[in-house]
Amino acid sequence: MHTTATADDTADDSPADGAAAIPDLPVGEELSCRVHRARRAPEPGSSRQLFVMVHGLGMSHRYFGELQHTLIEHGDTLVLDLPGFGRTPSPDHQLGVDAYAAVIARTLDEEGAQGCVVIGHSMGAQFVTELAISRPDLVSRLVLVGPVTDTARRSPVKHAFMLVADSLVEPPVTNLMVGTAYAECGIRWYLKELPVMLGYSLDARLPLVTCPVLVVRGTRDIISGHDWCRKLSSSARDGRLVELAGRPHAAHRGGAVDIADAILESLPDRGGKFQGPVQTLAPRHVGEPAPLRSAPTYLNRSSRTYPSGPHASEEVVEMRSVTVRDRQCRSYLGGHGSAADRIEPEGGAPAPVFVLIHGIGMSHRYFRRLGALLSAYGEVHLIDLPGYGWTRRPAHATTNEGTADLVGKLLDEAGASSCVVVGHSMGAQSATELAIERPDLVSHLVLIGAAIDAEHRTAHQQALRLGVNSIFEKPLLSMVQFLDVLRCGPRWYVAQLKLAMSYPLEDRLPRVEQPVLVLRGSRDVVAGADWSERLARTAQRGESAAIDGAPHAAHHSAAGAVATAVAGFLRRRRTA
DSSP: OOOOOOOSOOOOSSOOTTOOOOOOOOTTOOEEEEEEEEEOOOOTTOOOEEEEEEOOTTOOGGGGHHHHHHHTTTEEEEEEEOTTSTTOOOOSSOOOHHHHHHHHHHHHHHHTOOSEEEEEETTHHHHHHHHHHHOGGGEEEEEEESOOOOTTOOSHHHHHHHHHHHHTTSOHHHHHHHHHHHHHHOHHHHHHHHHHHHHOOHHHHGGGOOSOEEEEEETTOSSSOHHHHHHHHHHSTTEEEEEETTOOSOHHHHTHHHHHHHHHHHSGGGTOOOOSSEEEEOOOOOSSOOOOOSSOEEEEEEEEEEOSTTOOOEEEEEEEEEEETTEEEEEEEOSOOOGGGSOOOGGGOOOOEEEEEOOTTOOGGGGHHHHHHHTTTSEEEEEEOTTSTTSOOOSSOOOHHHHHHHHHHHHHHTTOOSEEEEEETTHHHHHHHHHHHOTTTEEEEEEESOOOOTTOOSHHHHHHHHHHHHTTSOHHHHHHHHHHHHHHOHHHHHHHHHHHHTOOHHHHGGGOOSOEEEEEETTOSSSOHHHHHHHHHHSTTEEEEEETTOOSOHHHHTHHHHHHHHHHHHHHHHHO
16 A cells, blocks of 8 residues: 655645536446556655556556656656556447546545646546546646647547657657557557547646646657647646657657656655746756665556446456565466365465465466466465566576565565465575575475485586476477576576575575475476485475476476375375
């Protein structure tokens, strides 16, 4: 939950004169909204401003990645994927601007937010304007980036020509992102909502906004021209126009730092640096990267379904992440089992929380099959360690101790306890460190194909064993492995391999006080039988088991047998 944002301007909760209250959501229809939150714990005795970002027609939250990353230094952020966009389900009927504003308002109400700085890009400027009119309690500052639609350019043909022309001045990566977002949205939903965007009179609605308005455009923006944006800022009760030199329509991407500066300087605690109704800013070139913060930054992604009427929404957390300095760790909710469908533990014991940690070069996708099966017993977290999956690659190799600390912070944020931590291959090392350092968090430890064998700790030996093992793995898994290794990159793979080969698992495991299951496939040539048995014997409360016919990735090729073995291990230990 975000801390409540504060502002000097206290707005009346009632709609502005001439404004209609935001209607209830369409009757008989459920609308879905995906919410991406990023926050940091505030300093004692202080609160953090909440910045809310809303995309335009056809786009998604990814469009705001750079701006969100910049603003997190100055407050918490919340970015939305509105109904029909960013892989959220498309409604059956066309939605008006007021319906989108209703979804945003309901989301902010459930976040407990007030006095937010609300930022809308392109058609998103229409959504947030309608929000500010009908719910002034939620908006302390309104920021319109590349607002549409110019009253002189409302025909679909002119709009299409402007989009094509704008693509010629946008960076290639932005065009790729736009194309991907349009594909996710689908041409049918785009064309259904296009008339809504073209028909909305932003210039007529903006004078009803009571809070200060900052209009931002790039000087190369073909879609939102200078005269149009000047007209908007002049029509607002307290408006200002800022133009970013050399920026196109998606000015918030390449010009994220400049837009953040403009937003921050417009806040009352900054003294209102901008003088006059129009300001042109030259691009700011940053000579050195921003300092790395040791305080954790938490990002959650969840989806909400809003039934019609006043009924409560249903929220499902899809992903959590924590970032400390340049190290990021992610957790994805595994499986689709609900709490009502889970197998109840014997003796009234609490349902376990399974934490699945992949090995070197892999990602959370490696554990999807096992995670789906374990979700029948309890909540499942599939982990992406730093540098793997979609997490950023750190500048230097991370230690197992540091990785375990990061996973612990992530599980603390999720409110997890009584965790059954499952580590595969070299992920067994981080799992072991987590069990040692956080006995309050870890109740059981499961090591699958634990690496690296003390007798085979050279790069040559590891390459040979992994090559032989690939013969026994399923082709689909080999493809997943190839893509994951390609994503992490050879430099990061080699750096982490050197670290893993220096980790004395056989010396660290005896320090684990929790019950330990050492599991391997009978055809695993990476984690041999003698090595696995040795680990089980060195553990204080260890036992071992083998999955008949399975290779190194037993959790993928024999997920059912592994899930059964884990469930049996938990039953035995709880009744012992």
